[in-house]
């Protein structure tokens with residue numbers, strides 16, 4: 001009999017197994033290899049965490065329920081604990097100026113290999129789990145590789161984003177069959193497709209720009225794509241957008257632009273906008289949206305024209321058509337209802353002996369290392385509980 005069978009060999013499942021070196025552990029994954037998603041994180045470099053305190057990190061999860069649920073796990077394995085965990089196992093790390101932490105090899109394989117070399121578990125890949133049967137003191141798992149008996153089970157099946165990596169949402173059915181509620185999954189951290197054309201602006205990136213959606217304003221880097229908007233500031237708000245929502249971008253500070261228009265009456269409007277750091281095609285877009293010829297001299301603008309131009313540059317508006325969906329989402333919003341899981345142990349409140357860790361749970365963090373940290377912290381807490389019990 002196994003002490004624990006982990007369904008899902010993503011970063012959460014692997015981290016859990018690596019923290020149970022003295023227990024009999026089996027990892028079952030239906031993909032051909034484990035850690036497939038981990039290998040594509042951070043552009044193949046794996047941004048494993050962010051150099052913040054646990055408390056600061058919690059602020060990067062969007063709802064109070066998520067912050068409340070994750071607090072005990074992030075406090076039991078803080079970002080600096082996670083960094084120490086890898087460094088103590090020979091993985092050099094670098095901290096970027098923005099706090100993002102990567103392996104110094106800048107290669108996600110370093111992280112996966114470090115995890116695998118500290119796992120003493122049996123691993124079965126290309127293994128489909130058909131059913132998990134809860135018996136009195138144990139569980140029997142029926143799979144394409146045979147049946148296995150275990151004292152406890154941990155579902156670490158991830159969300160639904162990038163389904164080609166193996167996280168296809170099939171873990172939700174296993175959780176549901178064991179009595180759990182699934183909050184409907186939605187793509188998060190995904191680019192936005194806008195109603196307006198953006199192909200002519202494609203490739204333009206704006207640093208540290210304020211972007212507003214509904215009442216919420218965030219600052220960060222933004223990228224125009226062929227059919228819409230992307231970049232961290234857009235990805236972070238994508239979980240909440242609906243068709244038709246306006247998203248406004250403060251390309252320029254309105255009063256700074258007005259000051260410059262008044263100070264340089266002989267200069268062309270487009271030149272003034274460009275001098276303030278806006279690329280030419282975006283400067284033209286702002287003029288067109290304000291019904292102005294870009295080569296008008298600033299001094300020829302009537303007051304209303306100048307005010308409209310400044311308002312447009314201060315809040316360039318786009319309407320959401322759709323998002324790029326799960327195929328390009330970096331996270332999933334929704335999953336196993338948090339109130340049904342004990343946040344201090346990661347054990348199910350409905351089925352004793354059943355545990356959860358990682359993105360299968362109904363949390364999603366911003367981009368910047370928050371999701372891998374949460375996967376490892378929840379896995380660590382589950383491992384600690386299972387380790388004490390068996």
Ligand SMILES: Cc1cc2nc3c(=O)[nH]c(=O)nc-3n(C[C@H](O)[C@H](O)[C@H](O)COP(=O)(O)OP(=O)(O)OC[C@H]3O[C@@H](n4cnc5c(N)ncnc54)[C@H](O)[C@@H]3O)c2cc1C
Pocket residue numbers: 007008009010011012013028029030031033034035036037038040041042043046047048049127128129156157158159161162165166167168169170171329330331357358359360368369370371372373375
């Ligand atoms: C392109 C991209 C880039 C990202 N970059 C970052 C980053 O730099 N930093 C960061 O913090 N986060 C990043 N993320 C998010 C992060 O990768 C995830 O939050 C994290 O991998 C979740 O880990 P997990 O173990 O819970 O799930 P996953 O990594 O998704 O692993 C789940 C595993 O379960 C297996 N599985 C699923 N269902 C079943 C089943 N029914 N039976 C058996 N096995 C099953 C899957 O095959 C998979 O191996 C990125 C995501 C993407 C898509």
